Amino acid sequence: MFFHIFLERNMLLHPRHFGPHLRDKLIAKLMKDIEGTCSGRHGFVVAITGVEDIGKGLIREGTGFVTFPVKYKCVVFRPFKGEILEAVVTMVNKMGFFAEAGPVQIFVSNHLIPDDMEFQSGDVPNYTTSDGSVKIQKESEVRLKIIGTRVDATEIFCIGTIKDDFLGVINDPGAAS
Amino acid sequence: MSSFEPFNRLVRLAARAFYDDITMKGDNQPKTGRGDNRGMAVVVLDALTRRQWVREEDLAKALKLHSKQLRRTLRFFEEEKLVTREHRKETAKGVKIYNAAIAATADGQQPVKEGDEKNKIHTHSYCCLDYAQIYDVVRYRLHRMKKKLKDELDSRNTIQQYICPNCGKRYSAFDALQLVSMIDEYFHCENCNGELIAESDKFAVEEMGDGDDNARRRRREKLRDMLQKMEEQLKPLMTQLARVKDLAVPEFGGLLAWEARVQATARVIGDSNASDSKSSLGQGYGGTPMPFLGETRVEVALPGMDVKEEDTGLDTKSASMKVLPPWMIKKGMVLTKEQRGEVKAGIETAQSLYTTDEKKPGAEKEEGKNIQDEYLKAYYAALVKRQEEQEAASRKMQEEGETYKASAAEFSNGIGELTDRQVGMKSKRENDENDNVYWEDSTSTVSGNVGETFKLADLNAQPEASGDDEEDIDWEEG
């Protein structure tokens, strides 16, 4: 799920940036530092949409670095248990398949794939129904449900299932091309 | 009428299935004795099936409940989406409009009280059942219950666990990313590079803790058991749902619309033969009297009609509703106490008088006598008017008896750890506390017949139950 929230951070800025473009430098650094990172509480920071407030800088003794408390607004993405996501399959093996929804990695183990789909090894490993009408392989787009999340400092890993109503392949790359 | 009864039955079944055990906890419960009011929810819902839009004060009065208590219950049902409520500020005039509407549905039933005819503006709350929504809510609830159990049984929504056959190290699906190997299609152990195998039906950590295999198997068995019990015990409810599926859902509309319509209807027809022609107006509103009042005659025919309708419609299932199926009787045998509840609402009141006398002949007797005097007055007033309706009402009671018995038997050893309990007993206690003389007009007046009805409805009727009853009646008449 996406959220548009305010966050705060103390930015450490090198004295060489002190000058007419200090503010721009600060924001550029903020974007570089924050965008694409992940926190367990808020999820992935997708984009910073604005800087609300930059507080008074505090000079660090000895180094000359200055810390600015910066309040900014950003879009974050955090997967939740029970959430339905659409994801692109990145890898298929006998144990299940991996998929990505933006920055989130999702693993769907084979017992959470419908029982009528069987694993087929080969050049393009895939899961296929017995009549061959539905096929999950690399680059397939699937709709899945998150049943568990694990959040690390730098990444969020999810376990998903496609064993429920209206879940599964939503487009078939083999059929489309 | 025919459009209402199936839905009312649905409400009664649902009430006993889901709201039997609900306690309405006040924010500050002053007296400990009043703390336990389980079963009240069922009584309130039942009362609502016999009414349309009703002012909550009147309902409270009719049920001998404190209006605050009733409001709490109704608020709960509003949240549960069973009941629609409307609040409006009104002067005495507004009250009159409502009373007129009530009078139109059943002339003379509501004692229009002239006492507080001032120009003060009061906020009055009205409520009625929302049948369309009830149908959906009950279906959704059943669906969720079933899905939850089934999902857990199929070990859906559980995180797969893996184990290394060589070193015994365990992994969960969360580690999948680190375990993938580029060489083949299996997961490999981080320690010894052995091929991991999936642990079959390991439940998610959060639910199981690290329980051993036995605990897991027990849980599975319990789940399967629960699912089966649920199917079995909620069967009457599901049958009823299936039965009302294709029926037009009765709707009252908003309070204002309802009042207007009721009055219009009454005007067209004229008061005298309202009950005869009302049903011809179609089911929108016309066929919906306060069942125990205006159109009792229509209702007398109902049980028979019902049977016919059911027979033609879903003959396999309807048979099980009218003729008691063996499993129902069997359970009933064991649970005779349970069955004494609802049917005996009438008896209960009479009985409670009797029992107080019996228990404390001295001090309590005086009080009891007062109560009895009051009861006598009310009884005689009602008796004359209702005498010819008794037959009809008793029929209805019998039907309700069956309804209740079905559900009581079903739920006495319910899905969860529902405690064994008698709804009747609860309401009796309620009675005692509030010094209620009678539980509700309709039921108390029928009490003469209840003994009989009871026997008809219940093969296990206890002899002293009817004995008490008769004795009481004798006393009342002498």
Ligand SMILES: [Zn+2]
């Ligand atoms: Zn190992």
